[in-house]
Amino acid sequence: MPHRYFTTEISGGTAILRGKDAHHLSRVMRAKLGETVILCDGKAVEYTATITGFEDDAVTFSVKEGYPSVAEPAVEVTLYVGYPKQDKLETIIRHGVELGCAHFAPFFSRYCVAAPKKEEQKNARYNKIAVEAAKQCGRGILPDVQMPRKQFRAVCDELAQYDLSLFFYECGGEPLRTILEQVQAAPQHKRLKIAAITGSEGGFAAEEAEAATAAGAKAVGLGPRILRCETAPLAVLASIMTLTGNLE
Amino acid sequence: MPHRYFTTEISGGTAILRGKDAHHLSRVMRAKLGETVILCDGKAVEYTATITGFEDDAVTFSVKEGYPSVAEPAVEVTLYVGYPKQDKLETIIRHGVELGCAHFAPFFSRYCVAAPKKEEQKNARYNKIAVEAAKQCGRGILPDVQMPRKQFRAVCDELAQYDLSLFFYECGGEPLRTILEQVQAAPQHKRLKIAAITGSEGGFAAEEAEAATAAGAKAVGLGPRILRCETAPLAVLASIMTLTGNLE
Numbered sequence: 001m002p003h004r005y006f007t008t009e010i011s012g013g014t015a016i017l018r019g020k021d022a023h024h025l026s027r028v029m030r031a032k033l034g035e036t037v038i039l040c041d042g043k044a045v046e047y048t049a050t051i052t053g054f055e056d057d058a059v060t061f062s063v064k065e066g067y068p069s070v071a072e073p074a075v076e077v078t079l080y081v082g083y084p085k086q087d088k089l090e091t092i093i094r095h096g097v098e099l100g101c102a103h104f105a106p107f108f109s110r111y112c113v114a115a116p117k118k119e120e121q122k123n124a125r126y127n128k129i130a131v132e133a134a135k136q137c138g139r140g141i142l143p144d145v146q147m148p149r150k151q152f153r154a155v156c157d158e159l160a161q162y163d164l165s166l167f168f169y170e171c172g173g174e175p176l177r178t179i180l181e182q183v184q185a186a187p188q189h190k191r192l193k194i195a196a197i198t199g200s201e202g203g204f205a206a207e208e209a210e211a212a213t214a215a216g217a218k219a220v221g222l223g224p225r226i227l228r229c230e231t232a233p234l235a236v237l238a239s240i241m242t243l244t245g246n247l248e
Numbered sequence: 249m250p251h252r253y254f255t256t257e258i259s260g261g262t263a264i265l266r267g268k269d270a271h272h273l274s275r276v277m278r279a280k281l282g283e284t285v286i287l288c289d290g291k292a293v294e295y296t297a298t299i300t301g302f303e304d305d306a307v308t309f310s311v312k313e314g315y316p317s318v319a320e321p322a323v324e325v326t327l328y329v330g331y332p333k334q335d336k337l338e339t340i341i342r343h344g345v346e347l348g349c350a351h352f353a354p355f356f357s358r359y360c361v362a363a364p365k366k367e368e369q370k371n372a373r374y375n376k377i378a379v380e381a382a383k384q385c386g387r388g389i390l391p392d393v394q395m396p397r398k399q400f401r402a403v404c405d406e407l408a409q410y411d412l413s414l415f416f417y418e419c420g421g422e423p424l425r426t427i428l429e430q431v432q433a434a435p436q437h438k439r440l441k442i443a444a445i446t447g448s449e450g451g452f453a454a455e456e457a458e459a460a461t462a463a464g465a466k467a468v469g470l471g472p473r474i475l476r477c478e479t480a481p482l483a484v485l486a487s488i489m490t491l492t493g494n495l496e
Contacts, residue, residue, distance in 0.1 A: 070472045071472040071473050095476075095479050095482070098473055098474070098475050098476060098479050099473075099475075099479070099483060100471075100473060136474065136476075137473045137474045137475065137476075138472065138473055138474050139473065175493070175496030176490065176495075176496060177490065177491075177493070177496060220496075221496055222495055222496070223348075223489070223494060223495045223496055224318045224319040224386065225319050225346055225347075225348060225385045225386055225387065226346070226384065226385045226386050227346050227347075227385065228343075228346060228384075228385075231343050231346050231347070231482075234343070234479075234482055234483070234486065235347060235482070235486040235495065238482065238483040238486035238487055238490070239486055239487070239490040239495060241471070242424065242425065242486070242487040242490055242491065243425075243490065243491075245423070245425070246471060247424075247470055247471045247483065247487060248423030248424060248425060248468075248469055248470070248471055
C-alpha cells in the first residue's frame with residue numbers, strides 16, 4: 001500500500017508536501033523520483049501522486065484527478081463530550097477519530113469534576129492527537145477538537161444546526177436503533193449532520209436534560225449497564241457508525 | 249439506589265456477605281440493621297436483601313425471591329482477543345466488561361508483538377480488573393479472563409461450541425448487520441453464544457484467516473478506517489450489543 005500524506009497544496013495537476021512529512025518521505029522512507037504516494041487534501045479528496053522533485057524541506061508531485069476518500073463515513077458526527085478528568089479526553093479523541101467522528105466539542109456542565117485550566121495549551125495538544133490519529137487510521141479529513149464550551153447552555157444553543165441531535169442520558173430514552181431507522185427511512189438529500197452528546201463522570205443534571213430536549217435533542221438510552229464517561233462516547237460512535245452502515 | 253454486592257452464599261431465604269465487601273457495607277457505608285441492599289449471585293440472579301446481623305468480618309441478610317439481573321445482555325459473547333502490547337489488554341477488559349462481554353480469551357498468534365511472560369500473575373490481575381469493572385457497571389455475572397491460548401490454532405479448535413463465530417478481519421468480510429439480521433431472523437430457542445475474534449497489533453496471517461473460516465467462523469469487515477487493536481474489540485462489542493438490542 002503506498003504511503004499517505006495530508007497536504008493542502010494541491011492544484012493544477014501538481015502538489016507540494018512540506019515540513020515533517022516531506023522529511024519523512026524523502027529521508028525516512030528514502031522515496032525516489034517517479035514513486036507514487038497517496039495525497040489527501042483533508043477535505044475527503046485523495047490523489048494518486050508521482051514524485052517529480054525533491055527540494056530543501058519539500059517534495060513536489062504531479063497528481064492525477066482526485067477521487068473521494070473511501071474512509072469518510074456518510075454521516076458527519078460532532079461529539080459533544082462532557083469534559084472528563086485526567087487524560088481521558090485524549091483517549092476519547094484518539095479512539096473517536098478512528099471510529100469516524102468529524103468534530104469534537106468538549107463542554108463543562110454542572111456536575112463536571114474537571115475544571116477549566118490552561119485550555120488553550122491543552123486544545124493545541126488535543127488537535128495534534130486528532131491529526132496523528134487521522135493519519136494513522138487513514139481518514140480523509142482532519143477532525144478538529146474545538147475549545148470547550150463553558151456551560152451546557154452553549155451546547156444546547158448550537159443544536160439547531162444539526163439534522164439530528166442525540167442526548168445520551170443515564171436515565172434512559174429511546175433506543176438508537178429506532179431513531180436511526182426513522183431518520184434513514186426518510187429520503188436523504190445530503191450528508192446527515194448528527195450531534196451526539198455524552199456526559200462527564202458526574203452525569204447530567206435534570207435541568208440539563210430538559211434543556212437539551214427542549215433544544216430539540218432526542219434522549220437516548222444506552223442500556224442497563226453503567227458506562228463510564230470514556231466508554232460511552234466510543235460505544236455511541238461505534239453504534240451510530242454500525243447502524244448507518246459506516247463500520248462495515 | 250441501594251448498594252449492590254456479589255456473594256455466592258445465598259440460600260434458603262438468607263445470605264452472607266464476607267471479607268472486604270462486608271467491611272465496606274458495615275464500616276464504610278455504616279449500614280444499619282433492617283437496611284436493604286441488592287445481592288447478586290454472580291449467575292445473573294439478584295435479590296433484595298435486608299440486613300439481619302453484623303458479625304466479625306461478615307454481614308447476614310434475609311432475602312426475598314430472586315429475579316433475573318437486568319444488566320445481562322441476551323447474548324453471551326466470548327471475546328477472543330489477540331494479545332496486545334503494554335497494558336492495552338487491561339483497557340480492553342475494563343471497557344469490554346461494561347459493554348457486556350461474558351468471557352475474555354486472549355491468544356498469541358503469528359504476528360503478535362507481545363510474547364508470553366508471567367502469564368499466571370497477569371491473569372490474576374486481569375481477573376481482578378474484570379471483577380472491579382463488573383461491580384462498577386452493575387453486571388449480573390463476573391466475567392472471567394482466561395489464560396492465553398498459546399497458538400491461534402487453539403482458538404479455531406474451540407469455535408464449534410458457539411452458535412456464531414465472528415472473525416473480524418482487516419482484509420474485510422461480510423457486514424455485521426447482515427450476519428446478525430440473518431441469525432436473529434431464525435427462531436431463538438436459547439441464549440445465543442457468540443465468539444468474536446479480533447487481532448493484535450500485527451493483525452492476522454492469511455493462513456490464520458483461512459483456519460478461522462475453515463473452523464466455521466464468518467469473516468467480518470469493520471470498514472475502511474484502520475482500527476487499532478484496542479479500539480476494534482470495543483467497537484465490535486458495541487456493535488454486537490447495539491444490533492442485538494442490548495445497548496438501549
